[in-house]
Amino acid sequence: MSNPNPQTLTDAQLVQQAKQGDLDAFEELANRHERRIYTLARRITQNEHDAQDVTQQTFLSALEHLADFREEASFATWLDRIATHAALKILRKRKGLDTVSLDQATDPDPDTGEIPHPEYIADWRADPEELVHRNEIRQLLDQALAQLDEKYRLVFLLRDVEGLSVRETAELLGLSETNVKVRLLRARLQLREHLTRVLGDPARRLEPHPHHHP
Structure with a gap:
């Protein structure tokens, strides 16, 4: 046989x-x-x-x-x-390489302590982890991933792209499950901010409002 x-x-x-x-x-x-x-x-x-x-x-x-x-x-x-x-x-x-990060997009303002409001309001509702499976968006997401801080990118790739569990991701990267969840949330927020800037409608751009003191 x-x-x-x-x-x-x-x-x-x-x-x-x-x-x-x-x-x-x-x-x-x-x-x-x-x-x-x-x-x-x-x-x-x-x-x-x-x-x-x-x-x-x-x-x-x-x-x-x-x-x-x-x-x-x-x-x-x-x-x-x-x-x-x-x-x-x-x-x-790798040593001494310049890195590009999206941290500033969601880091609290050093003066006010507030997280910056998105500059654009996007006309899409899908989460980054859902967009990764759409061919027309994949290139934009890859560009955003390239700018994401390494520690956030790795968690997003393993959890949302490769579909590993939180436990598996934590074991693979030597992190606690809580740390994985925090980094994953941070990654999603930063990717959403980046894609919002790319896909958002400029006509709906939110201009910062000046603070008026009495």
């Missing part, structure tokens, strides 16, 4: 075959997940060459440690963890 076509098997079935030395099964797993892992690595590292390296390292590491994969999580989640670790390792090696 001939072996079934790898393309018709589930990830779990392919993992079992790959653990038994079937390289065709592992190649099919790589084909299925390569683009997604590259996209994740590209969004984390913000560098095409680094993303390619992370993708290659991810699948080499997965193949090398496949016997250690307990299958308590999905193969996709396991790959995400390997790729994120590899990408974080690259980020930690």
